[in-house]
Amino acid sequence: MALLHIELPDGSIKEVESGTTPYSIALTIGEGLARQSVAARFDGELIDITNPLERSGELALITQNSAEALEIIRHSTAHLMAQAVKELYGKEVQVTIGPAIKDGFYYDFYSENKKFVPEDFPVIEAKMAELAKANQPVVREEMSSANAIELFRGMGEDYKVELIESLGEGSVSLYRQGDFVDLCRGPHVPRTGMLKVFKLISLAGAYWRGDENNAMLQRIYATAFLNKKELKIHLNRLEEARKRDHRKLGRELDLFSFSEEAGAGLVLWHPKGAMLRTIIEDFERKEHLKRGYELVVGPQILKTELWQKSGHYDHYRDNMYFTEVDEQGYGIKPMNCLAHMLIYKSKPRSYRNLPIRYFELGTVYRHEKSGVLHGLLRVRGFTQDDAHIICRPDQIDAEVKGVMDFVQDVAGIFGFEYVMELSTRPEKSIGSDADWEQATNALCSALEDSGQPFELNEGDGAFYGPKIDVKLKDALDREWQCATIQCDFTLPERFDLTYVGSDGEKHRPVMLHRVIVGSIERFIGVLIEHYAGSFPLWLSPVQAIVLNVTDNQAAYAQQAFDQLRNAGIRVELDLRNEKLGFKIREAQMAKIPYMLVIGDREMETQTIAPRFRDGKSLDAMSVSDFVNLVQAETVAYK
RNA sequence: GCUGGCGUAGCUCAAUUGGCAGAGCACCUCACUUGUAAUGAGGAUGUUGGGGGUUCAAUUCCUCUCGCCAGCUCCA
Numbered sequence: 001m002a003l004l005h006i007e008l009p010d011g012s013i014k015e016v017e018s019g020t021t022p023y024s025i026a027l028t029i030g031e032g033l034a035r036q037s038v039a040a041r042f043d044g045e046l047i048d049i050t051n052p053l054e055r056s057g058e059l060a061l062i063t064q065n066s067a068e069a070l071e072i073i074r075h076s077t078a079h080l081m082a083q084a085v086k087e088l089y090g091k092e093v094q095v096t097i098g099p100a101i102k103d104g105f106y107y108d109f110y111s112e113n114k115k116f117v118p119e120d121f122p123v124i125e126a127k128m129a130e131l132a133k134a135n136q137p138v139v140r141e142e143m144s145s146a147n148a149i150e151l152f153r154g155m156g157e158d159y160k161v162e163l164i165e166s167l168g169e170g171s172v173s174l175y176r177q178g179d180f181v182d183l184c185r186g187p188h189v190p191r192t193g194m195l196k197v198f199k200l201i202s203l204a205g206a207y208w209r210g211d212e213n214n215a216m217l218q219r220i221y222a223t224a225f226l227n228k229k230e231l232k233i234h235l236n237r238l239e240e241a242r243k244r245d246h247r248k249l250g251r252e253l254d255l256f257s258f259s260e261e262a263g264a265g266l267v268l269w270h271p272k273g274a275m276l277r278t279i280i281e282d283f284e285r286k287e288h289l290k291r292g293y294e295l296v297v298g299p300q301i302l303k304t305e306l307w308q309k310s311g312h313y314d315h316y317r318d319n320m321y322f323t324e325v326d327e328q329g330y331g332i333k334p335m336n337c338l339a340h341m342l343i344y345k346s347k348p349r350s351y352r353n354l355p356i357r358y359f360e361l362g363t364v365y366r367h368e369k370s371g372v373l374h375g376l377l378r379v380r381g382f383t384q385d386d387a388h389i390i391c392r393p394d395q396i397d398a399e400v401k402g403v404m405d406f407v408q409d410v411a412g413i414f415g416f417e418y419v420m421e422l423s424t425r426p427e428k429s430i431g432s433d434a435d436w437e438q439a440t441n442a443l444c445s446a447l448e449d450s451g452q453p454f455e456l457n458e459g460d461g462a463f464y465g466p467k468i469d470v471k472l473k474d475a476l477d478r479e480w481q482c483a484t485i486q487c488d489f490t491l492p493e494r495f496d497l498t499y500v501g502s503d504g505e506k507h508r509p510v511m512l513h514r515v516i517v518g519s520i521e522r523f524i525g526v527l528i529e530h531y532a533g534s535f536p537l538w539l540s541p542v543q544a545i546v547l548n549v550t551d552n553q554a555a556y557a558q559q560a561f562d563q564l565r566n567a568g569i570r571v572e573l574d575l576r577n578e579k580l581g582f583k584i585r586e587a588q589m590a591k592i593p594y595m596l597v598i599g600d601r602e603m604e605t606q607t608i609a610p611r612f613r614d615g616k617s618l619d620a621m622s623v624s625d626f627v628n629l630v631q632a633e634t635v636a637y638k
Numbered sequence: 639g640c641u642g643g644c645g646u647a648g649c650u651c652a653a654u655u656g657g658c659a660g661a662g663c664a665c666c667u668c669a670c671u672u673g674u675a676a677u678g679a680g681g682a683u684g685u686u687g688g689g690g691g692u693u694c695a696a697u698u699c700c701u702c703u704c705g706c707c708a709g710c711u712c713c714a
Contacts, residue, residue: 106709115642204709205641212711216641219709247706251649260687260705316714335714369639369712370705378713462714486714513714550671577671585675599673611674 005056016053023049023190026061037061038069038076038194039187046072048140048187064226074100076138076189077128077198077224078107083180084127085220089114095182096159096208096217102477103234104223108206110159116218121200124220128198135193136177140186144171148183155181159208197231198224241476246528247375253533253590255524255541256376265373265380267521275541275570277520281361283637284385284517291406293359293387298339300363304329306338309494315463319366336362337513340388341495349499354509355391355399361520362386376525377480383520389512390497396439396510400446400468400485403514407470407483408450410516413637416530419479421469422447423460430463431489439487439510440466464490472526480526482518487511534591534613538634542592544626545572546608547583549599556603560596560623567627571596588613596626 002018006025014025022040026033026049040049043057046068053059062069078098085093085107092114098107109116143151145164151174152160160183164172175184177192189195200222208214225231242248250256255273262268269277285295304322307313312320312334321332333339340358349356363383372378389399411418422443425436443466447454454468461467470483488511491497498506517523527535537543544564548557554575561573572592574583580597587595596608607620610629621629 118643202708203642206710207640210711212640216710218641221709258705264705312714319713337714366713371639371641371710372712373706464714467714481713484714488714547674549673552671579672579677580674581672582676583674588675595674597674601673609674615674617674 004053006053007058009058009060018054019052021050021052022047022059022061025059033061033063036063036065038064038189039072041068046187048138048190050190051140051187070224070226071100072187073189073195073226074105074224076192077195077222078105079138079175079177079180079182079184079188080128080131080192080195080198081105081124081200081220081222082107082109082182083131083177084124085109086180087131088124088127091156094157094159097163104201104221106206106219106221108208108217108219110208110215110217116203116220118203125198125200128195131178132192132195134178135191137191138175138177138188140188141174141176142171143174145169148172148174151181152183195224197226197228198222199231199235238476244529244532245375246377246474246525249528249533250376253528255528263380264370265368265378267376267379267381272541273524276524276535276539279539279541280517280520280524281383284361285359287406287410288357288359288385288387291357291402293357296340296343296358296360298333298336298343298360298362301330301332302338304331307331310338310491311494312338319368321365321367332365333362334364334366336360336364336384336386337388337491337511341491341497341511344390344497345495349390349509351392351499351501351507354499355389355395357387357389359385359387376521376528377474379519379521382522384515385517385520386513386515389514390492390509391512392499392501392507393438393510396442396487396512397445399512400442400487401449403485403512403516404446404450404468406516408452411470414527414530416472416526418473418482419471420447420450420452420454421457421460421471422454423457423462423467423469425466426459426461426463428463429461431465435489436466439489443468443485443487462486462488464488472523472530474526474529480522482523482526483516484514484518486513488513535593536638537593537630538637540591540593541570542572542590543570543630544594544596544610545574545587545590545592546596546598547574547580547587549580549597551575551577552600553598553603557598560598560608563623564596564627567624569627569630584611594626594630 003015004018004020006014006016008014014028016025022042023034023037026037037049039062040047041060041062042053049061062072078100082095082098086095092111094110096108096110098105145167148164149161152164163183172183173186174181175186175188200220202221204219204221205216206219208217223231223234225234250273253272254270255276256270257268258266259268301323304313307320316334320334323330323332340360343358344356361383363381365381368378368380391399424440447468465487467484467486469481471479472482473479492509492511497509499509501507546557546561546564548554557573557575561571564571576583584595591613593613595611597611598608602609602620605620607622608626609620610618610626
């Protein structure tokens, strides 16, 4: 028998016979370790702990407490759920795939007749518990694809057959537990008894292989944890996230609403929401002017012919609204670039004038599919902080970096973490190789200079150019694209944009499309969840509220209020004949930063007594001192 | 758009098998003049999202439609 040299993470080397499993090696170290191990990593590859080793190499056991272990446990629990479903519903239901995902796992089932309902959850969970308790061994086996296809066909599992066929491998691995067998790469826990804490969460439809032309499967989302405490923490976190939902806070804070009568995806901004918008729009204009942008404004509708010229009519028509007046068709703008190009074209341009940076808070309308609308995060009418930078090819680099810095500055001000992606040339694309290379390199080097990690989305760029996307997360960790930077060689071509170079000849400029926060609507949605509705002072639609204790101070309270409002503080006045505690409670729930209490004491000393929304009070101060305090606090966007 | 679920007062939610549509909060009135998260009493509040159908009778059953929620697909 050949002897293998197995190196463990501590550097020690075990000499074992070929065919020894990681489990038995773990046993030689300690029974507890063996019991705790869910899988192993051998020369960097995840394997089952029951997988016999046949060569020398490095071995690490994956014990229950590692993140990898949790993922394996969730994957195994997905199998357990599929096993339970098959035991309960038999041939009525076909299994497809069931991976571990962030926070849990899902399994997609196909069934002609069985429609899963949430009432099935306890039944399935009970069956899972029963199967787990039986502590069945989970056994891997290799099989030729031909045999596996025959096996699954015999069981009536058409989707598994299709999967194996599309894999095109000579052989595949299967995992068996009891009567249940699933096509799977693994690894899995060695026994079902290791799966103890799981919960079915929700139901959803999902297309087979993510293609809307395929059959709709029934997906069961579920989760699994190592212990009940962790599960409870997870469920609490979800509960907390629901409290931060911008749709809920938007109503509670009276920021915005939607109306069935107005139409889906069309925001009605209430006074406080409109104030919040205005603050952000003012911020945007100021920050853009600082960075050398010029403000422009284009029309809301442009002739249909223009959209045909730009290519939008061919590529984006389904998302556009059209109207017709005097037999002339118009398209309501879904993007702002056309007007900006017309402004550029309004006179000859010199290389000396480039780059030109046109900025517009441009309101656009897009017919988004009904099923994708989501509060403020996906709407049909929204305002982009849109700019088009028209520059010489040699300026792309510096311009992209400038935009990246801008994004970073803004993210810093709002305290956002974000993820970035670089999307490169898709198969169907236009433009020369040299253009693409230059543009992609410019984006890539800007990303590298930013020092932030980014993902590469090979082939996911726009057909006219590569792009950088910046995504922010909502309360439930769902990612929403906000900033984007796109290089465009096509529209300058189609609109025959030119500039006169130092050689006196006409040249073609490049256009960068870019947004910083993306859409004001989406950004505010993410902002609400980010701050849980407690906006920093500079963003708060209402910064302070004056509260009198009794009618006795009404005149003085009114005077203090007037003084604050004249000083530019966004202030409200609550003179209602209510107890102070009641007024404070309401102001607190409205998440107003400062409550300014005025009783007889304050009236006598000509002061106000500020109380912050976290419950802390400041000493009474004069109104002008308070104005100074607010101005000092808000000067740096805080 | 697709799959599934849901739609009752401004909000959060009740209403046996089809049988008079209700509660709390908010709102209005009155009393109380109040000191840092809810004073008390009284009052008003609905074409049960909308249209059509079945029925003696529909919030409840059927159907179409609008909208919302979760997910999928999409997202220049």
